[in-house]
Amino acid sequence: MEFSIKSGSPEKQRSACVVVGVFEPRKLSAPAEIVDSAADQFLSDILRRGDMEGKAGSSLLLHGVPGVEADRVLLVGLGKEREFREKEYRAALATAVRQLNETGGFDGTLYLTELDVRKRDVTWKIRQAALVVQETVYRFDRLKSKKDEVRRPLRKLTFCVTRRNELAIAEAALAEGLAIAAGVELAKDLGNLPGNICTPTYLADQAKQLAKSHGLGVDILDRADMEKLGMNTLLSVARGSHEPPKFIVLRHAGGAAGAKPVVLVGKGITFDSGGISLKPGPEMDEMKYDMCGAASVLGTLKAAAMMKLPLNVIGVIPSTENMPGGAATKPGDVITSMSGQSVEILNTDAEGRLILCDALTYVERFDPECVVDIATLTGACVIALGHVATGLLGNHDSLARDLLDAGHDSYDRAWQLPLWDDYQEQLKSNFADMANIGGRPAGTITAACFLARFTEKYNWAHLDIAGTAWRSGKEKGATGRPVPLLTHFLMDRAAHAPKPTGKRKRR
Structure with a gap:
């Protein structure tokens, strides 16, 4: 689809359809009032007759409105004006686009982007519109x-x-919004693919394609490479599968030479059966979404590359299936991780933390500015926060605040949970340095406590996206979250990062 920005009066637009809003009860928005004035109160007459109340989600398509150059005028209900905020703005845009797609016209001009949204500026409104x-x-x-x-x-x-003086700002916001949308789309596509197609090898191939098309550096580690590095907890998850594991490293070298990178680590379990601790059958098909953390890293790297962010970013994706089998890891097995710490595996369905802990040890070599891991890690997070907010935990308060702010700015929100040492008690093991589960209480927190033991050498945050990475039911599908949050986080970092002094060769 082709997008553009314009400033002008709605009645003068030569378009298949002009879209304006109506508040409840029957109150025209400012652009709608301009159309109404040019049309000799045509819209007001329609509202007085009761054709539309302005309720959120409603719409009314009008043909041949007098005094208007557009072929059609689409009225979109906005709900009550005093309650019109981010959620209502986004819903009105979605309603408008769905209706425009059914009118038969090839183009549309939206004046909903002129509406006031509390505490949100033009940049935010245009990004969100895209x-x-x-x-x-x-x-x-x-x-x-x-x-x-x-x-x-x-x-x-x-x-x-x-x-008119907002045009340049809006154009920049549109480009940013479309880059983020492209990253979200990539994450959705990868998440929605079934596990028989989207294997660890497929993810690695997608990373190579992304690197080739956007000038990124890429390294793919195979099983032998992981064995040499001692990534035993990652490999313990891969034992039950015929699909070979892959360890993917992507580099966006947009920042100053020598500047410390931001590292994003995405959980890439392309299908999670639970292993020997087999999951129940109902809804197990949704475990193809257990690689949405990996998908969000690829999507975020794509958005960063499209925007040419002046920042060094490294994406790391440990990827494997978690399957039962004769060679699969058993409950009670003890594995020594890449860090040298031993783990008693009490539940093979708590596998995400096992592949992440080796990845979090691996990234020490990059001397990172900070590390953020993204994972569909715990069902407990769904119980705690539902499907609205992503869970956030970390060992550095300033980093956590930056991520919370990015979630607010992008309307891809997160909520911080405590990571107190008191919770570490639940991970005690009689036979190893730690167990891989801490029992039912505070399951999201104890999972993060496990990861925290491998992140003591840098600033780190963990995003649990188990409740936000996909939708179930009739609208089943990947959401692409938290690509918007992560991209806004990188954009803010880039705005405050040292600027590159010259051209850098990308690997």
């Missing part, structure tokens, strides 16, 4: 023999701003 539009038109149907086709799909969309 994200919402791409999310609304997204379809994952590549594996269907017969695809659902839109009769005359929307091909061009124009976002409008109130003042």
Whole structure:
């Protein structure tokens, strides 16, 4: 789809459809009032007749509105004006795009981006508009023999701003929003692919393609490489699978030479059966989403590369399946990790932390500015926070605040949980340095406590996306979260990072 930014009066737009908002009860937004004035109170008359109340989620398509150059005018319900905030703004945009896609017109001009959203500026509104539009038109149907086709799909969309001096800002925000949307789409596509296609090898191949198309450095470690490094906890998870494990390293060298990198570590379990501690059958198909942490790292690296962020970023993805089998790791086995610490594996379904702990030890070699791991780690996080907020824990308060702020800025929110030493008691083992589970109480926290034992040499934060990485039910599918949060986090870091002094050769 083609996007553009414009400033101008709505009644003068030569477009297949102009979109304006109506608040409840029957109150025209400012752009709608301009259309109404040009149309000799045509919209007001329609509202007085009761054709539309302005309720959120409602819409009304009008043809041949007098005094308006556009072929159609689409009225979108906004709900009550005093309650119009981020959620309502995004919902109104989604409603508009769905309706535009069904009008038969190839283009649309949105004046919803001129609406006031409390404490949000033009940059935020345009970024979000780009994200919402791409999310609304997204379809994952590549594996269907017969695809659902839109009769005359929307091909061009124009976002409008109130003042001409906002055009440059809005153009920059649009480019950023589209880059983030591209990263989200990549993460969704990878998450939605079934485990028989999206294997560790497939993830590695996708990383190579991303590196080639966006000038990133890439290294792929195979089983033999991991054995030499002593990544025994990662390899213990891979034992039950015929699919070979992969350890993926991607580098975006956009920052100053020698500047410490931000490292993102994504859990890449391409299918999680639970191993010997087998999961129950219902909804096990959703365990193809257990690599959404890995997908979010690839998506974020893509967005960073598209924006050419002046920052050094390294993405690290430990990837394997977790399957039962004669060679699979058993409950009670003791494994020595790459760090030298031994782990008693009491539950093979707590495998994410086992592949992450070796990855978190590996990244010490990069002397990182900070490390953020992203993982669909615990069902306990879903119980604690539902499907709204991502769980956040870490060993550095300033880093945690930066991530919380990025979640607020991107409307991809996180919530911080405590990481007190008191919880470490639950990981005690009679036979090893630690157990890989700490029991039912505070399961999200004790999982992070496990990871914390491997991150003492740098500033680290953990994002548990078990409740936010995908949706179940009728709308089942990957969400692409937390690509927006991570990208905003990197954008803020890049804004304060030392600037590159010259061209750097990328590997």
